[in-house]
Structure formats: C-alpha cells, structure tokens
Amino acid sequence: MLTRMKIRMLIDAGAQILEMDNLSLAKAWLRIDNEAPAVLYFDAENKPFVLYRHGVRIPLLASPFADNLGDCLVYLDEAHTRGTDLKMPWNATGALTVKRKTIQCKVAAMRLRRLATTQSVVFFAPPEVHQSILDLRQKKSKDSIDSYDVICWLLEQTCSGIEQLQPLYFSQGADFCRRAQAAIDNPDLLVDVDQRETYLQALKQTEHQTLEQLYKPRLKSKSAMNGPFSPQIAAFMKELNVRRRGFQGLGNAVHGSALQEVEQEREVAYEVEAVRELQKPIHYTPLSFTGPHRDIVSFVETGRLAAGSAGYEHAFKALKRTGLGLKYGINEEATTSKFFISKEFPRTVNLTCANDNFLRQVHWILWSALTETALVITEEEAECLIPLIQDSKRLPTHLLTYAAPVTRKMLHFNDLSYYAIPALPTVWKPPGWLSIELGIFAGRLYFEFEEYGGICKFLGVEVDDTRLPNKADDAETLGELLCPADVADDTTDEDLTHTPMGYVCQGKLLTANHPFFAKVENDGVPGPGKTWPNKVSGRKDAGVTGNSDEIAHSDEYDGYDDCFDVGEDEDEDEDGISDDDDEETITDNELDEPSAADDVGDV
Known part of the structure; x- marks a missing residue:
C-alpha cells in the first residue's frame, strides 16, 4: 500500500505500529520500497537518524538529507x-x-x-474506527469515506473528549472558589501568623x-462547597453548580467523575516529581582593563616584540592552562x-581555578x-590601537579580523584578508603555520581540504590513503588525539563528532570528495568538481530549492506542537555524510550507537 500510493511520510499518530520498533520498521520499509535511497526515523534516544539502503546509519545532520x-x-x-x-x-x-x-489537535497532519x-x-x-465514522456519517458499509x-x-471525538473533562473543570473551579474565599477571609495573612496558617490550611x-475514603459511597461530592461566600465568589459558584447539573446527565461525564479523585492523586504525584531545586547562578567579579601594554603599542609601531x-x-602556553x-x-x-596572545586576552573574570566557559x-590579530609575528588581542585593546594604526601612514603591522568556522556554511577566514587595517597587499598570503595554529587555538571545526595535511602533520597524525590516519611514532606533537566524547564534561553538549575537526580528533580518514568539503551554492547543490553521494534533487520549477530545510526547535513556534530541535537554528552544525570506511553498519543483531560528541575546538 505504501509503495503503490508513493507514500513518503508515515505519521503514526494513532500508535497502530506496536510490534516493531522504529529501526525495524525503517528496514522493512526500505525492503518494500525500491526507489527511496534512505529512510529517516528517530532512535531510542530521540535523535533523528538516516538509514541507507545498504545498512549504514548516520545522524540526520551528518547526511545530505539535512539540506533536502x-x-x-x-x-x-x-x-x-x-x-x-x-x-x-x-x-x-x-x-x-x-x-x-x-x-x-493530536492528529499531527500538519507535519x-x-x-x-x-x-x-x-x-x-x-x-472499529471505520465503523465509527460510518455510524457518525450515517453511511452504509459499502459507501466510501473521504x-x-x-x-x-x-471534530466529534474532540467534542466528546471535552465533555468527558467537564467534571474535572468543575473540580478545578470549585477549588479556585475555595482558595479565593480563603484569601478574602484572611486579608492580613502576610503579617498575621494565625491568618497565614489558616490560609495555608485552606x-x-x-x-x-x-x-475507604476514596471509594465509600457519598451523598454529595467531596468537592461540594458549603459555607458562606462573598457575593462575587457566590455568583461564580452558582454558575458552576448550574453547569454541574447540566453534565451530570451525560453518561461519559458521570463515568469520568467517578475516577476524578484518583486522577487528581496522579496529577499531584506527577507535579511533585517534576519539582526541581533552584540553584542560583554564581556571580563572578569582572577584571578591569587598564589599557594595552606598552610593549604591544611598541609592537604596532615597530613590528617587533x-x-x-x-x-x-605564546598562545599554546596559555592554552596549556585551560581546563582541557x-x-x-x-x-x-x-x-x-x-x-602569541596578549596577557589581557585570557583575563575575563576573577577565577580560582581553570574554567573554559570564560x-x-x-x-582581532x-x-x-x-x-x-602574530599577536592575538582583545576587543578592548583593538579599540585602543585602531586610532594609532589609522593615524600612521607607514606602519609595519596590520590589524586583521578572524572568526573560527563552526558550521559548514560559515565563511572561512583562513586567508585573513576579509578586513585589514591598513589594507594588505593583493598578493599577500598568510603563512601556512599561521592558519593552522590560529584555527586550532580559536576552536575551528571546519577547514578546507587543502589544510588537512598540514593540520595532521602539526598534530602528529600520519596520513596514509590506504588506511586510517595514525599517530606518528617519531613526531613531536602538540597533544594526544582527543575523541569528542572524552571531553563531554568539559565542553558544550553539542554533537560535533561529524565535523572535520571531530574526524581528525577521532583519527578518521578524510578525502577530497567528502561532503565536508563540498561547495554549497545558492541552490543547495555542490559546486563544480564536488559531489554528494546519494544526492537528492529538488524541483526548482515547483518552488523547492536545495537550501536547508530548517528543523525548528522553539517553544514559541506553533506552540508545543512544533518545538523540536534537531539542528536548532541554521547556525548549528550541518555536516556531510561519513565515508563508507568510517560509517557505521547496522545489523539486526548489533546496533552500536555513536558516542555523544562535544566541542573539541579549544584543543
């Protein structure tokens, strides 16, 4: 049925698929559908994964389907x-x-x-649902349903559900009247201890x-309100009683009222379970800035430190003192x-121990x-030095701008020519060591493939096309290779395993045709000479482009109904798929989940 009708999205809002888990259903769907290259599903940890026809499973954000x-x-x-x-x-x-x-409201058709x-x-x-629809529409069994x-x-089921909840509405309204009357009877509860205690008891x-207390027969409901009320509360309570007499004749409402007390008990237990301890944020004392050091000013004027x-x-001497x-x-x-970096650069707030959050x-460089010589400075130092650089005609130093690429679509600043004061010569190119060391120090996650060999060499990783990169035995390295999962406690909770720097830290091989290095044009397809495996094409004439189909995650987006974030904003990681040598093959007997990845940019 799914193949014949060319179904591309299965929404199980009725929970009819109970004998198979999500992965098993995804495999079964691919077996009967001979056209689709992959299927998207959510695993047991509520993470979106793409299962390819040949059995490889990777996260959605690391696949080309994240864009289309x-x-x-x-x-x-x-x-x-x-x-x-x-x-x-x-x-x-x-x-x-x-x-x-x-x-x-739970039918979820607006996916x-x-x-x-x-x-x-x-x-x-x-x-049974088919027969219920026929009964409602007064149709025969042979009639078609549209x-x-x-x-x-x-809509009829929605109205019936609202009617069944009327006893609960009455209970909540009566409880509101009781609390409101208690506040009126104890106007000085904020200053009078006895009134406060009486109010709390109410x-x-x-x-x-x-x-016995729960199920013994009662002539009147436990929620019945007896006692004097203020005129405004009494009018409200009178209206509640009128509505109560109206729904008491409904069989469904009466049945719901019989379990009302038990329902309230369950709700209270759940609310108590959801209570969280309030932890006030720690306030740190910011360090004062007295101005750029005189030797930095001299460096601007002479070009010599x-x-x-x-x-x-030195930059890596300061990096050695960080938590990682x-x-x-x-x-x-x-x-x-x-x-190098200025002494002011690592100074932010007064800390007693290393804290990489600051x-x-x-x-600014x-x-x-x-x-x-390269010297990284702070924004405050740059603000003080810009007038000095602009006023002088011939200075041997330039003030360069830089930003570490942390997403695949972010502009690369590796050539350091985006903005410079004064302007750089048109033929100037930064030394290779500067781009590499600056990127590692700044926490760069994405780089051009041309820099891959230099980064591996700098980190002491031996690259061989016939096998995965290994640590060079005779190389003097900056530090041991890190797996992003090993630094989960020290960095953010973002999944950065499927980034170029994440691959380097895990010792995985990267090739020039990897989707990490594909040039994404305005139409969302790779540029000349770059390809994506299993690339999915869109129809331009129908208004569909290959640009990223954002997966929104916001409590303000269409209510709670659409508050899921797989990729958060477009500024989040949008990665390519893994090579076949690096991807994870899923079998029916063994499902290895990828380790949680975290930010490796600081090391």
Whole structure:
C-alpha cells in the first residue's frame, strides 16, 4: 500500500505500529520500497537518524538529507508526531494513522506544511474506527469515506473528549472558589501568623487517603462547597453548580467523575516529581582593563616584540592552562612559531581555578610582516590601537579580523584578508603555520581540504590513503588525539563528532570528495568538481530549492506542537555524510550507537 500510493511520510499518530520498533520498521520499509535511497526515523534516544539502503546509519545532520529530504522516506512514531517539524518536498504524500478517541489537535497532519496546496495525506484506521465514522456519517458499509468524513469524525471525538473533562473543570473551579474565599477571609495573612496558617490550611488538599475514603459511597461530592461566600465568589459558584447539573446527565461525564479523585492523586504525584531545586547562578567579579601594554603599542609601531616582555605570551602556553589543557596536556615546545596572545586576552573574570566557559573568541590579530609575528588581542585593546594604526601612514603591522568556522556554511577566514587595517597587499598570503595554529587555538571545526595535511602533520597524525590516519611514532606533537566524547564534561553538549575537526580528533580518514568539503551554492547543490553521494534533487520549477530545510526547535513556534530541535537554528552544525570506511553498519543483531560528541575546538 505504501509503495503503490508513493507514500513518503508515515505519521503514526494513532500508535497502530506496536510490534516493531522504529529501526525495524525503517528496514522493512526500505525492503518494500525500491526507489527511496534512505529512510529517516528517530532512535531510542530521540535523535533523528538516516538509514541507507545498504545498512549504514548516520545522524540526520551528518547526511545530505539535512539540506533536502527529497526522496528520503520519513517515519514519525506517536512520540514524535508532536514537537517535530520537517519541511517535506512540495509534492509529498503522507500516511496518517488514527485510533479511537483521537482528537483534532493530536492528529499531527500538519507535519505536511503544504497540505492545503500541493501535498496530500491518506488516513489509515482500524476497523472499529471505520465503523465509527460510518455510524457518525450515517453511511452504509459499502459507501466510501473521504477526508471530509474523517475530519467530521475527528471534530466529534474532540467534542466528546471535552465533555468527558467537564467534571474535572468543575473540580478545578470549585477549588479556585475555595482558595479565593480563603484569601478574602484572611486579608492580613502576610503579617498575621494565625491568618497565614489558616490560609495555608485552606490551600492544602488531602493527598494520601485510604481505600475507604476514596471509594465509600457519598451523598454529595467531596468537592461540594458549603459555607458562606462573598457575593462575587457566590455568583461564580452558582454558575458552576448550574453547569454541574447540566453534565451530570451525560453518561461519559458521570463515568469520568467517578475516577476524578484518583486522577487528581496522579496529577499531584506527577507535579511533585517534576519539582526541581533552584540553584542560583554564581556571580563572578569582572577584571578591569587598564589599557594595552606598552610593549604591544611598541609592537604596532615597530613590528617587533620585546623579548621577555610581560605583555604577551605564546598562545599554546596559555592554552596549556585551560581546563582541557590541564586534563590532556599540551606540549608547548612542539612549535617554535611566532604566534602569541596578549596577557589581557585570557583575563575575563576573577577565577580560582581553570574554567573554559570564560575563554574569549579570537577576532582581532596584529600581524607584523617584518618579523612574521602574530599577536592575538582583545576587543578592548583593538579599540585602543585602531586610532594609532589609522593615524600612521607607514606602519609595519596590520590589524586583521578572524572568526573560527563552526558550521559548514560559515565563511572561512583562513586567508585573513576579509578586513585589514591598513589594507594588505593583493598578493599577500598568510603563512601556512599561521592558519593552522590560529584555527586550532580559536576552536575551528571546519577547514578546507587543502589544510588537512598540514593540520595532521602539526598534530602528529600520519596520513596514509590506504588506511586510517595514525599517530606518528617519531613526531613531536602538540597533544594526544582527543575523541569528542572524552571531553563531554568539559565542553558544550553539542554533537560535533561529524565535523572535520571531530574526524581528525577521532583519527578518521578524510578525502577530497567528502561532503565536508563540498561547495554549497545558492541552490543547495555542490559546486563544480564536488559531489554528494546519494544526492537528492529538488524541483526548482515547483518552488523547492536545495537550501536547508530548517528543523525548528522553539517553544514559541506553533506552540508545543512544533518545538523540536534537531539542528536548532541554521547556525548549528550541518555536516556531510561519513565515508563508507568510517560509517557505521547496522545489523539486526548489533546496533552500536555513536558516542555523544562535544566541542573539541579549544584543543
């Protein structure tokens, strides 16, 4: 049925698929569909994964389908029909399952955002739901059912659900009247201890009850309100009683009222379980800035750093004092380059121990072509030095701008020519060691393939096309290779395993045709000479481009219904897929989950 109707998105809102887990269903779907290259599903840890036809499974953000789902199949189980927003192709056809008592707001049909124009959906329901629709629409068993009949049935189920909740509405309204009257009867509760205690007793409800207290026959409901009320509260309570008499004649409402007390007990237990201890943020004392060091000013004017000055230090000597540097160790003597930072750069707040959360980002660099020396400075120092650089006609130093690429689409600043004061010569290129060491110090995650060999050589990684890169035995390295999962406690919680620098830290091989190095054009396809394996094409004439179909994750986006983030904003990682040698093959007997990855940019 799915293949014949060319279904591309299966939304199990009715929880009809119970005998198979998500991975098993994805495999079974690929076996019957001979056209789709892969299927998207959510694993047991609620992470989106793409399963390819040959058995390889990789995260969605590390696959080309992160930019364009195209012909990829999509399966959403009941737990992910709400809170997941995947922008499907313009002509996608979806399948939606429903069950008894499915209400309109949980049907999840709007996972297809163009349902009213070019997309379509097919409803799948068990026999009892089919018969219920026929009874509601007064049709015979041989009559056909269309979408209008299904929507009418969903709205009727929604109204029935609201009617069944009326006893709970009455209970909440009566409880509100009781609390409001207690506040009126004790106006001085903030200053009078006795009134405060009386008010608190009125707010409390008996949580633990015996079976006799719960189920013994009562002439009146436990929630019945007896006693004097203020005129405003009395009018409100009178209206509640009128509504109560109205729903008492409904069989479903009466049945719901019988279990009302038990329902309240469950809600209280859940609320108590969700209580979190409030932990106030720690306030740190910011360090004061007194101005740039005189030796840095002299460096701007002469292009030479004073030997043994206290105004600067080598960059990797400072990196050695960070939390990751203390944990893994950094050999500062492995490099003899002239790459320094100002003494002001690591100073942010007053700390008693190393805390990498307060490390600055690298944005401003002083470069002396005379001595080929680079000095990273702070924003405050740059602000003080810019007038000096602009006023002088002939200075041997340049102020360069830089930003470490942390996403695949971010502009690369490796040539350091984006903006310079004064302007650099048109033929100037930075030394290779500067781009590499600057990127490692600044936490760069993405780089051009031309720099791959230099980075591996700098880190002491032996690159061989016939095998994975290994640590060179005779190389004096900056530090041991790190797996992003090993630094999970020291960095952010972002999954950075599938980034070029993550591959280097894990010792995985990278090739020139890897999607990491594909040039993404405006239409979302690789540039000349670059290809993506299993690339999915979109129809430009239909208004669909290859640009990234963002997966939104915001509590403000369409309510809670669409507050899932697989990739968060477009500034998050959007990676290429792994090479076959590096990817993980999934079998029925063994499913190895990839380790959680974290930021490796600081080492």
